[in-house]
Structure formats: C-alpha cells, structure tokens
Amino acid sequence: MTAWLTKLVLDGLTSAAPAGTVLWLVAALAVTGVLAGAAGSSGEYLRAELGRRAGRRAMDRLFAATERFTGLGRFEDPRFLDRLRLAQQGVDSSPDFVTGVFGLGRASLTLIGFVGSLLVLSPVMTGVVLAAAVPMLVMETRLSRRRAAVAWQVGPAERRELFYRTLLTSVDAAKEIRLFGSGGFLRQRMTAERSAVDAARRHMDLRTLRVEGALAALAALVAGGGLVWAVLAATRGVLTVGDVSMFVAAVVGVQGASRAMVSELATTHHSVLMFDHYRAVVQAGPDLPEPARPRPLPALRRGLRLDDVWFRYSDEHPWILRGVDLFVPYGSTVALVGLNGAGKSTLVKLLCRLYDPQRGSITWDGVDLREVSQARLRDRISVVFQDHMNYDLTAAENIALGDIGTLEDPSRIRAAAGRAGIHDTLTTLPRGYDTLLTRMFFEGAEPDSGASGVVLSGGQWQRLALARALVRDRRDLMILDEPSSGLDPMAEHEVHERVRDHRAGATSLLISHRLNTVRRADLIVVLEDGRIVEQGDHDTLMASGGGYAALFRLQSEGYREAVG
Ligand SMILES: Nc1ncnc2c1ncn2[C@@H]1O[C@H](COP(=O)(O)OP(=O)(O)OP(=O)(O)O)[C@@H](O)[C@H]1O
Numbered sequence: 001m002t003a004w005l006t007k008l009v010l011d012g013l014t015s016a017a018p019a020g021t022v023l024w025l026v027a028a029l030a031v032t033g034v035l036a037g038a039a040g041s042s043g044e045y046l047r048a049e050l051g052r053r054a055g056r057r058a059m060d061r062l063f064a065a066t067e068r069f070t071g072l073g074r075f076e077d078p079r080f081l082d083r084l085r086l087a088q089q090g091v092d093s094s095p096d097f098v099t100g101v102f103g104l105g106r107a108s109l110t111l112i113g114f115v116g117s118l119l120v121l122s123p124v125m126t127g128v129v130l131a132a133a134v135p136m137l138v139m140e141t142r143l144s145r146r147r148a149a150v151a152w153q154v155g156p157a158e159r160r161e162l163f164y165r166t167l168l169t170s171v172d173a174a175k176e177i178r179l180f181g182s183g184g185f186l187r188q189r190m191t192a193e194r195s196a197v198d199a200a201r202r203h204m205d206l207r208t209l210r211v212e213g214a215l216a217a218l219a220a221l222v223a224g225g226g227l228v229w230a231v232l233a234a235t236r237g238v239l240t241v242g243d244v245s246m247f248v249a250a251v252v253g254v255q256g257a258s259r260a261m262v263s264e265l266a267t268t269h270h271s272v273l274m275f276d277h278y279r280a281v282v283q284a285g286p287d288l289p290e291p292a293r294p295r296p297l298p299a300l301r302r303g304l305r306l307d308d309v310w311f312r313y314s315d316e317h318p319w320i321l322r323g324v325d326l327f328v329p330y331g332s333t334v335a336l337v338g339l340n341g342a343g344k345s346t347l348v349k350l351l352c353r354l355y356d357p358q359r360g361s362i363t364w365d366g367v368d369l370r371e372v373s374q375a376r377l378r379d380r381i382s383v384v385f386q387d388h389m390n391y392d393l394t395a396a397e398n399i400a401l402g403d404i405g406t407l408e409d410p411s412r413i414r415a416a417a418g419r420a421g422i423h424d425t426l427t428t429l430p431r432g433y434d435t436l437l438t439r440m441f442f443e444g445a446e447p448d449s450g451a452s453g454v455v456l457s458g459g460q461w462q463r464l465a466l467a468r469a470l471v472r473d474r475r476d477l478m479i480l481d482e483p484s485s486g487l488d489p490m491a492e493h494e495v496h497e498r499v500r501d502h503r504a505g506a507t508s509l510l511i512s513h514r515l516n517t518v519r520r521a522d523l524i525v526v527l528e529d530g531r532i533v534e535q536g537d538h539d540t541l542m543a544s545g546g547g548y549a550a551l552f553r554l555q556s557e558g559y560r561e562a563v564g
Pocket residue numbers: 076313317320338339340341342343344345346347386
C-alpha cells in the first residue's frame with residue numbers, strides 16, 4: 001500500500017499533476033503509516049498476552065502429567081529427565097510458537113501485498129524472487145531440525161551444569177562446600193559442562209552463519225539483477241520513475257517478507273519439534289500399570305503379606321530383596337531392623353507401591369496391591385520416610401501437607417504437632433504456626449518488612465515430619481522409617497510412647513537402628529542382604545542368641561558405658 005502510494009506521489013510530481021491531488025495522496029500516505037504503526041503495537045500486545053496464556057496452560061498440563069506418574073522409576077531415568085527438562089523448555093518457548101504463528105500471518109499479508117505490486121510490473125521478476133525463497137525455506141527447515149537435535153544432544157550436559165549451579169547456590173550445600181573448600185572443584189566441573197554445551201552450540205551457529213551467508217548472497221544477486229533490469233526498462237521508457245521506485249520497494253519487500261516468513265516458519269517449526277518432548281511427557285502412559293478394573297480396598301482386617309518378594313531397581317542393578325516372606329498382622333506393630341543397605345527402606349517403598357516387585361506379590365487382606373487403585377491404597381497409608389521433606393512453607397502448611405483438608409481445621413494440625421512433641425516449639429515462633437520455616441523468602445507479602453522466616457533444628461524438622469504423618473490419622477497402616485534418629489534419647493522415648501498410645505490397636509511398621517526403641521514391638525524382623533534372617537518378639541530373639549541379640553547387647557553396653 002505504502003509502495004503504491006509512493007509511486008503515485010512520484011508519478012504525480014513528475015507528470016505535473018494538480019497539487020491538490022498530490023496532497024491528498026500524501027495525506028493518504030500519512031494515514032496509512034499511522035494505521036500500520038497502531039496495528040503493529042496492538043498486534044504486539046495481543047501476541048504477548050496469547051503467549052503468556054498458552055505458556056501457563058501448557059505448564060499446568062505438563063505438571064499435571066508428571067503428577068500422574070505414581071511410581072518413582074521415571075524420576076530416576078536420566079533419558080526421561082532429559083526429556084522432561086526439554087519439555088519444560090518447550091513450555092517456556094510456547095510464546096515463541098505464538099510469535100511464530102502471528103509473525104507468519106503478518107509476513108504472509110505483507111508478502112501478498114508486495115507480490116501483487118511486483119506482478120503488475122514484472123511477472124517474470126516475481127517468479128525469480130519467489131523461486132529464490134525456496135532454497136531459503138529448505139535450508140532454514142533443516143537448520144531448525146538440526147537445532148532441535150543439538151538441544152537433545154546437549155541435554156545431559158546441561159542437566160549436569162544445572163546440578164552444579166544449584167549446588168553452588170544452595171544453602172544446604174554451602175556448609176560443606178565452604179568447610180571442605182570444594183567450591184573451586186565444583187565450579188570447574190560446572191564450567192566444563194558449560195564449555196561442552198557451548199562447543200555444540202558454536203558448531204551449530206557456524207553452520208547457520210554459513211548457510212545464511214549463502215542465502216543472503218543469493219538474495220543480493222536477485223535484487224541486483226532486478227534493479228539493472230528496471231533501470232534499463234526506465235531508460236527505454238517502459239517504466240516510469242514511480243514504477244522504478246515501486247519496483248525497488250516491491251523487490252525489497254518481497255524478499256524481506258519471504259525472509260521473515262521463512263524465519264517465522266523456522267521458529268514455529270523449532271517450537272513444534274521442542275513440543276514433541278512436551279507431548280511425549282504429557283502423553284506418556286502410567287509408569288506403574290493401573291488395573292483396568294481396580295478391586296475395592298476394604299479397611300485392613302487380616303494383614304499385609306509379602307510372598308517371595310524379589311526386587312531390584314533396574315535390570316542393571318543387583319537384587320535388593322531376595323525372596324522376602326513376611327506377614328504384618330492387623331493391629332500389630334512390626335519392627336524391621338538390619339544393617340545399612342539391608343533393604344529396609346526399599347521394602348517400605350514397595351509397600352507404598354512406589355515400585356512393583358519383579359517377582360512375588362504383596363497383598364492387603366489377600367488383594368494384590370497391583371489390583372487396586374494407587375490413590376485408594378495410598379489413602380490408607382501414612383508414612384514418615386527416612387529422607388523426609390522439609391518444605392519452605394509455614395509450620396502449619398508443613399504439617400497440613402499430610403492431609404490438605406486440615407488447613408481448614410487447625411485443631412487437627414495442633415493435635416498432630418502435640419503428639420509429635422513439637423507443639424510448644426511452634427507456639428513460641430514469631431508468628432506461631434503461621435511462621436515461615438525458611439529464610440529463603442520474606443514473611444508475608446511485603447518484602448519491605450525485611451523479616452524472613454526461621455530455621456528449625458534437625459530434630460525439630462524430624463518431629464514436624466512425624467506430625468505430618470500423624471495428621472493423617474485413622475489410616476490403616478502407619479510406616480515410620482527412622483522417625484526419631486535425630487532426637488535425643490529422652491525425646492525419642494517420649495515420642496514413641498505418645499505415638500504408641502495414639503496408634504494402639506492399629507497396624508504399624510517401624511524401622512530403627514536403635515534397638516531399644518523397637519524392643520516393645522509385637523514382631524521384630526531382622527533383614528540381612530535382602531533376606532529375612534530372624535523374626536520373633538524381643539524375648540524370643542534374645543533367647544535364640546542370634547545377630548539381633550548380639551547387636552542389642554552391643555548397643556546396651558555402649559549406652560551403659562556412655563552413661564556410666
Ligand atoms: N533409588 C535407588 N536406585 C538404585 N539403588 C538403590 C536405590 N535406593 C536404594 N538403593 C540400593 O538399595 C540397597 C538397599 O537400600 P535401602 O535404602 O533399602 O537400605 P536400608 O536397609 O534402608 O539402609 P539404611 O539402614 O542405611 O537406611 C542399597 O544398596 C542402595 O544402594
């Protein structure tokens with residue numbers, strides 16, 4: 001449009017047209033410019049807003065999909081973690097996709113306008129200019145495919161770099177890094193990973209540079225040839241001065257618009273390729289097979305049975321559980337003891353169905369765990385994991401995460417904290433249960449207050465994790481994996497007494513290295529190298545004089561010596 005109006009103004013001036021007509025044309029040219037500017041700004045806003053919305057939606061879908069992986073296997077698979085990270089990059093670049101589509105629409109409109117102008121002047125030249133865009137399209141598509149392949153190839157190194165980067169800025173790691181002086185070593189590793197990523201990207205950039213250089217030369221050749229033709233035609237009187245001006249504008253316009261179109265196509269293509277990772281995650285099936293028709297899971301009445309259970313973390317790993325047979329009777333407290341690495345926590349993860357055993361079965365009142373809905377099963381279990389989480393949230397939220405409904409019922413949160421022996425500590429915090437248990441964020445919404453949260457001690461965090469498990473009261477099975485290893489002996493005794501009273505008549509599985517805390521269990525099971533080697537109550541095991549008895553005596557002597 002602008003090119004047409006400019007041509008008409010120039011032709012008007014050279015053919016001595018009435019001044020009024022030329023002025024009208026100039027006014028039209030000005031209005032066109034203003035309208036084009038306004039359309040550009042509004043389009044920009046619309047594009048950004050659409051990009052934000054698409055990104056938010058895609059992120060929500062991606063994380064909803066990861067939540068559907070009910071086991072742990074996928075989160076321990078490096079290939080899957082690489083894919084997940086690229087999927088997140090795909091989400092972050094979803095605005096690029098919107099930009100690409102918008103840009104494509106805009107470039108197409110511009111292209112159509114200029115092609116129309118050029119066609120009027122020279123159909124041959126139009127064909128030449130358009131034909132020159134074909135190699136550009138082919139090469140740019142290849143480049144974007146290659147770029148996506150490079151992103152996949154550098155994924156592992158990028159993830160390692162991220163690991164070192166996070167480590168170097170994490171408060172948890174800061175103590176050891178400073179004390180052991182390991183910062184330089186970790187930084188070097190981070191930089192080495194970054195160099196590897198940069199090298200792959202540099203290689204890609206050089207390839208792009210070569211290809212784009214060749215394409216620019218081709219475009220210059222076509223434009224130069226066109227200009228020579230137009231000038232010769234003008235000297236012969238075939239074209240007017242206005243025609244030449246419009247021709248130049250149209251050639252530059254067609255080339256610019258087709259370059260923009262191809263580049264937007266390449267951006268969109270790249271986003272689509274990256275989106276493949278996103279789609280792969282969102283469409284991935286369940287990691288643990290879900291039964292087509294889940295069997296009902298009634299409240300536990302008889303007990304849990306492990307029948308010849310064999311388990312290893314993957315085909316490359318050694319067997320961790322080797323033919324475990326165990327019955328946990330309803331209403332009893334069973335203690336699981338054994339040396340480091342014996343397989344105790346692994347057994348807990350199988351009971352929660354975070355993995356499936358390769359051989360054998362685990363049944364709940366005779367129903368195989370694989371035949372019931374995972375959500376139903378987990379709703380009946382409460383756990384304190386050995387490596388429990390400490391959330392950078394308020395004290396109340398840290399407990400309520402065990403049963404989100406209790407956020408609306410603070411009395412249950414307080415009762416659980418009381419049973420875990422942390423209530424008094426929490427009430428003395430600056431904002432009581434609403435105190436933020438981290439110094440990573442400001443308290444409340446206003447950073448101006450300058451107040452960050454507080455930090456709990458290791459034992460206090462452990463009590464909080466116990467409170468989180470206890471807030472899920474009325475669950476059929478409670479699993480406590482080293483719930484009191486960080487407590488002093490008095491506190492440990494007190495906590496166990498309270499939990500025992502509260503859980504009286506319910507089924508519990510307790511893991512502890514302190515044999516004194518498990519001696520009152522109904523059944524003590526000794527696990528060694530993935531096999532059960534002894535089981536019975538404390539008196540029976542002491543009388544049999546096996547490994548448990550030897551370990552118990554060793555611990556008692558150590559304690560007597562320490563006290564005496
Ligand atoms: N996610 C995992 N992937 C691969 N191997 C694992 C994984 N978790 C544990 N293991 C291995 O399984 C074995 C048993 O570990 P587990 O944590 O069950 O032992 P544990 O009896 O609870 O030990 P501890 O008393 O030290 O807590 C160990 O050799 C460990 O290296």
